[in-house]
Amino acid sequence: VARSSTRSNATLLPGLPMMAALASQGCTVVLPGRPGPLERCIRVGPTRGGGYVLTLGAQSRTGAPGRAVLAGWVLAAGCLDQGSRSGRRRALGSHSKAAARRRAAVGPGDGTRSLNLLNVKFGIQDPEVPLPSGVERGAPPARLQLTEEQVEDFQRDGFILISGAVTDWVDFLRAVADFQVEHPHVLALSASLRGSYEYIQINTWMTNDGIRDFVYYSALGHVLAQLGRTEEVRISTDNLLINPHKCFGWHQDNQTGPIDPGDALRFWAAMDPCSPGFGAPEYLLGSHCQDAQVARDVSFVDLNSKGGAFGQCEVSRPRVEPGDLLVWHARTIHRLIVPADRPWTSGANRRVISGTAVKAGATYWRRMLSGVMGDASGHDLQDGDVLGGPYFPRIFPTRVEEEEQVRARGQLVARSPLKVFERKLQAQWEALSAAWE
Secondary structure, three states, X not given: OOOOOOHHHOEOOOOHHHHHHHXXXXXXXXXXXXXXXXXXXXXXXXXXXXXXXEEEEEEEOOOOEEOOOOOOOOOEEEEOOOOOOOOOOOOOOOOOHHHHHHHHEEOOOOOOOOEEHHHOEOOOEOOOOOOXXXXXXOOOOOOOOOOHHHHHHHHHHOEEEEOOOOHHHHHHHHHHHHHHHHOOEHHHHHHHOOOOEEEEEEOHHHOEHHHHHHXXXXXHHHHHHHHOOOOOEEEEEEEEEEEEOOOEEEEOOOOOOOOOHHHEEEEEEEOOOEEEOEEEEEEEOOHHHOOOXXXXXXXXXXXXXXXXXXXXXXXXXXXXXXXXXXXXXXXXXXXXXXXXXXXXXXXXXXXXXXXXXXXXXXXXXXXXOOOHXXXXXXXXXXXXXXXXXXXXXXXXXXXXXXXHHHHHOOOOOOOOHHHHHHHHHHHHHHHHHHHHO
16 A cells, blocks of 8 residues: 555545544545545544544545535544543534534434443553552462363363453453543544444453453463363453344354464453343353364354254253353354344443464464454464464463563554555455465
């Protein structure tokens, strides 16, 4: 993508985070809408203070700016630079700040909380929430000894619920999650605005110091090491998942990062109570070790396929309490059911930090057909390379100081827009090539 300040070389790409990142490289980004005399567009450009300005509106085909009339979207929003914590906000256009804030609240329009696009942040965020009692910054990861029976049950079933494993972290995580919703990161916009969740962000540990601290200092790594029977645990991805708005049918996860599902464990730390049909996952026990496994690039699963083997699995429907830790094999088939009336409007919440752990010796596998956003960071690994380095940090038995320092200096590229674009373009090309053969 060529750098340019002229509209003649504008780049046509989807996704707000991608646009914002391209703007930092001097690009003007235009998003076309329905055909007609006006084109809906989002223009992203630098501010005097070093941040970015997102202007959402309409532009005529001659290039003259037009007045925006876009229901459910913000007319204009100012985004702060990476280092600012002063709470400065800027609304563009001839409208009042109060009116701009009302327009900037983007949500499903049914009473659920909305994202405040005037408060979108870039770079690393520090919620400034004190660590749980007894946790010291710089300390090694905590430990929680499991029984051999628990480990064997997990190996057999591909799922386990460990009651109260992270209870000491619940208040901390709630405060961190609420901070993140009130100060949405630009990398969460494209996924959150689709409406599947009130807020969803991948690789939050790269940009939120509170999530990083949970990954660094909790007993998460020790629990995963025991369940995976591995001497080393690294993080591939994480997901901050706030209040689901839709059900997800039987599937195996694909936002696990660039790793074969056979080398990965999934974790799910609960901040709120949830139950079957009310935001708690349901699992097909033993589905991770069926002879007729699902292809690793496939997400949603038809239980009647593969000879009906998955339909014979026992279903586990756990009731989850705050502080419980759910762990499952990345190949375990599961689903999520939520009520149609969206209960989160009444003050209830279902806040979760989930993610993927990498076993020792796991190698890089470049995703092409699904889960691309789980492999959109700025690393330079190639197929077959052992997963490691600051983008896949070791969290157990010890952390690596050099990896921590890269994160602390803000040198991680949480999402490379050009990598995403190139990956999607290559996937489309391979699909077309296969059709021609």
